Ligand SMILES: Nc1ncnc2c1ncn2[C@@H]1O[C@H](COP(=O)(O)OP(=O)(O)OP(=O)(O)O)[C@@H](O)[C@H]1O
């Protein structure tokens with residue numbers, strides 16, 4: 001089942017509901033203000049739904065600097081306080097390489113190669129693979 | 140967007156929108172200069188960090204763009220300047236994790252790691268100038284005569 005959330009006033013990112021998971025697509029060239037809205041919009045979408053997981057699709061994002069990196073890193077703890085899990089999907093290889101050199105390894109953020117894998121991961125019980133999943137804990 | 144083959148431009152750094160424009164501009168110019176995807180992404184990211192520093196810490200400034208060449212290898216030099224408060228201890232500012240604001244303190248040190256050449260010139264009250272240069276890892280393939 002796929003249905004778009006009603007476009008609530010003040011919501012700036014596209015959010016799709018896939019049963020118990022919210023799928024958030026981050027747009028290609030996000031400015032700083034839109035990046036700041038991202039966390040707020042996701043938090044609002046989680047509280048307004050019954051979702052237990054959030055998948056953030058960043059496959060269209062060509063640049064992650066320290067500002068956007070911090071926004072992304074802050075989303076998972078925020079969503080966790082709202083009783084849901086977060087998985088970041090589709091980081092581009094060039095972005096991953098750059099993030100590591102920048103010194104931003106996004107610890108604590110679960111990542112997946114693509115949305116399919118992310119949907120599987122986000123539906124697993126919290127921390128099921130804490131020690132064994134190589135994609136747990138950042139890029 | 141049209142970018143001439145020999146780049147010599149000054150872009151203002153006065154707002155969030157300017158940062159977005161600078162990222163797009165550096166992406167386009169590095170692509171045209173034959174930078175690989177990773178190399179493009181590194182320079183765009185470094186430019187984003189330094190432009191934001193000029194905006195947030197330096198009260199705004201500008202980015203000067205120069206196309207450079209070393210033999211057949213082409214590169215791009217970016218100079219970020221502002222006339223803000225300057226940096227008293229540049230070594231401290233460059234160290235990972237140091238921030239005077241609410242940042243991560245990764246911008247300066249990270250930008251230095253992402254480029255081939257990096258110079259930071261700043262004194263209290265004198266503003267800040269950061270010059271970075273990156274080279275396309277390989278010379279662009281020569282055009283074959285038709
Ligand atoms: N153009 C500038 N003018 C004045 N001070 C600066 C300038 N650039 C950097 N600084 C100083 O150096 C410190 C470190 O900069 P750096 O970019 O590494 O971290 P940050 O901007 O605080 O956080 P972030 O990780 O978000 O970039 C800043 O907190 C600031 O005190």
Ligand SMILES: [Mg+2]
Pocket residue numbers: 188191192242245246247
């Ligand atoms: Mg900074």
